[in-house]
Amino acid sequence: MRNLNQDTVTQAVIARFAQTPDPRLKQIMTSLVQHLHAFARDVKLTEAEWFAGIEFLTQVGHITDDKRQEFILLSDTLGLSMLTVAMNNDKPAGCTEATVFGPFHVEGAPVVPLGGDVAQGASGQPCEVSGRVCALDGTAVPGAHIEVWQADAEGLYDVQRPDLGGHQARAILKADEYGRYHFKSILAEAYPIPDDGPVGDMLRATKRHPWRPAHIHFMIKAPGYETLITHVFRNGDQYLDSDAVFGVRQSLIADWTPRSDGSYEVKFDFVLNKAA
């Protein structure tokens, strides 16, 4: 444990975690140290670069509060979030696929009755959203808990508007006894992820754009089924092939159909996977 050098320090650190009581925590810390050190060794990280990393993470920490989660944004833009979702949502074919949770979910969304207005004043062209929640065999999942959230026409979620003092374009609904849901909202539009912080600096330094294709977030819960966290994406969006957070799945893209009165409608059915 003295005279550790670049070849021996990794094993010494791993040995220090040998007494970890929780075997899973021990496994995670051991692997984390191996891969973190392998990264530093691979690029032969300089001390100045190490310090730049410390400063970057400090900035990420300091811009993060109960309304803004820059660490999730960082994980999303590095593809770690989508990797984690993909590894943990290997469902039977036919079930609705999961995608990233994103940083804009908050607790305490208002409960809205079926058919009600989720927008609550958020800017955007009117849009009706409807569909059905069912099991893999097509049978209805009655009374599912459906949480929806989306950005407004300017690309902002309510939590990004500190002056708002209330929720917009965010609600909790309950599907009916046949698994059906419908609500009024606004047309989803493409928007840039918040890029006025360190994650935005990283995107600019690497010539990456911050845009996400238009989508509505859904989280659906029902007893006896796996919770589904997903989006419904808008067909034709120019960013479907370059989502800043790697969240698009072909099966989650739906047609948002314009109607003669200038409003839109989109229908999407969710197929839940039985809980293990």
Next chain:
Amino acid sequence: MRNLNQDTVTQAVIARFAQTPDPRLKQIMTSLVQHLHAFARDVKLTEAEWFAGIEFLTQVGHITDDKRQEFILLSDTLGLSMLTVAMNNDKPAGCTEATVFGPFHVEGAPVVPLGGDVAQGASGQPCEVSGRVCALDGTAVPGAHIEVWQADAEGLYDVQRPDLGGHQARAILKADEYGRYHFKSILAEAYPIPDDGPVGDMLRATKRHPWRPAHIHFMIKAPGYETLITHVFRNGDQYLDSDAVFGVRQSLIADWTPRSDGSYEVKFDFVLNKAA
């Protein structure tokens, strides 16, 4: 770029960094994504564990301020700091070895004349520190800039005492024309790293102790030489073989000799490496 799965998402993320103008940044981001994803894949990180990681980093960010740097503490306790130091300070035999910078250095330490008192009221048994700064061939390095900082008898650095309103046990000195330095200070004692934050939680959960063996920090700068960031450790300390931040090197351990009046003395010569 649609339908990314756990096998394809990593290459898609790496491809997104392909236009990074700075080749070094491109190399670092590419390697970071590879190793970060390899870690998640290796342990098959669950969504709950991913979120626990987000919350942990958020806590690290929120406890960090201009006086406390929990990200450096995290890097230190994971051995990343020592690995980075080791990779970047491969000096000729005979040069004084480098070790971790630690989180307690601050700018603006008071300038103290040679022979002066660095303690400035910090608690601890009196100790005189002296030695010489020289080059590998033994010739003196005249007038070197020497920065020292250490914890007091209670194991706290001045920056950990918000009520202090000034510096203690921290100073900038200038070696004389023969490279000699000497100053009065206090006896270095072993101390625990700050463990009332998330890094402390990590240490407790993994049954690691937070102690560092007694040491004084030195940063030495002189024109024409590499800056040396190191410690002098106190021989006989019980934590020399289990330093919480993996910073001990045998060559940096010195005898702190008790004197008849109850004070101590330690002598240490620093050998600087010529700048490349």
